[in-house]
Amino acid sequence: MYMPSNRGFITDGLRRSIGDTMGKEYWIGDVTAGSHDAKEVVLKGWVHRARGSNKIWFIVVRDSTGHVQCVAKRDVVGEECFESLRNALIESSVEITGVVEPTDREHGHEVQVSSATVVGPVNPDRPFPITESAMEDSDGGETEFLLDNRHLYLRTSRMTTMLKIRSTVFGAIHSYFRDRDFTEYQAPNFVAGAVEGGSTLFEVPYFGKKAYLTQSWQLYAEAAMPALERLYTMAPSFRAEKSRTRRHLTEFWHAEMEVAWASNDEVMEHGEGVVRHVASTLLEEMSEELEEMGRDLSMVARFAESEYPRMRYDEAIEILQSKGVEVEWGQDLDYSKEKILTSDFEVPHFLTHYPRVAKPFYHRPDPEDPKYVLCHDLLAPEGYGEIIGGGERTWSEEEILERIDEEGTPRDPYEFYIDIRRYGGVPHGGFGLGVDRLCTWLSGAEHIREAIPFPRDSRRVTP
């Protein structure tokens, strides 16, 4: 939803200053909202579409707040101006002065142009390559062409809408944690050891040594847990998985949190809390944008208002077996099984208490039955799959050494991590949330690539 008060200095009565206007005084969103009716405005933006005759020329101008049609008449603007506007190809940048006229026509408001200049022209030898036909969905996915021209595709309405939704998701996650007295905390991106299996690490040369790009903030967050007690971050994580699916990136944005003294159940409450908070924030601030993306708002409302059921791993196995799926106890649940399991779900579900053998060493074994670990995954419905993974951490020195050794993981890179247990270890836990996955799911997008400006996967690092 366009909020005039964010930028519209006239509508909300904010005092103007050079700092407020930042090179631009009028916003198209304000024009179409009726804030400047019958007044002269100076619009700065880009040519979205243009058409007309040799006497009258229509230019639909876009800025970050909307579109408006500007009408230039040859006998009003003069020969030179008229010709320069006629020659302004799509995506030329323009500065247009004119009077806002409310009309009954399609866009509701028009600007009667009195003068105009083309700020940054587009050369007809190289017209803007993203055309209507380029955006035709040949098979549901984005074409190679659009991915190659991502830097230009960003300014199309679909991507712009997605970027606004994404910004709101990021803001909502920050506000959720900050409103609950979490401290934002940053971990290094160059690290020496893995969090997950070693095969998915990106190795980088580091002054004659080897370093890796971080897969998670978690281990370093645990180091600060005794200092801050409640902490969170949103930062990129890197995984060298050659995954070719609609939910994987090699560089993704990871919202992670860690809480001292917390149980698995309490951590899950925050997982549910943050996802529901994001969904309700989107409903409040981005309902128009969600509809533009083709998202049914009643679905998002359901995700914001419902409680998320919790199911133990054993229960999930029973359900799968009753559906005739071949699955053995102890197996991790892969996506094909997640998909069958979640096909009947209408809201996200937590899956808890996985077998110890299926999870890495930092998961705490359940004291009531050490075959299991105190962990949880949050599975989004509609086939979107896992968006959160978390749980309680192994927190005593004895137990962490036992878990590391049984896994065959070398102790060396984790000495700092073990130290956290040697000096006043306490129960604690946390989770990691895939922010791009959350954006994909809540906006109803087909592919995670749609939810991030420059997606990275195993085959693409450009542009």
Place this chain on the structure above:
RNA sequence: GCCGACAUAGCUUAGUUGGUGGAGCGGUGGACUGUUAAUCCACAGGUCGCAGGUUCGAGUCCUGCUGUCGGCGCCA
């Protein structure tokens, strides 16, 4: 790592049994005084991904390579 598809103009694509590659959009020129993906007329634009092979002749058949897309495993 595995499986499966695809590659023709700037873009989206048609191309029959192997016989001199078409269209729409975009661009250029022109017509048109209210258009909404404007319309109408004309023009330009192609090493049919690359390399071999079969054939009198290959966009089309065969082999290899490259690239891309989709899916699996793994995960957020």
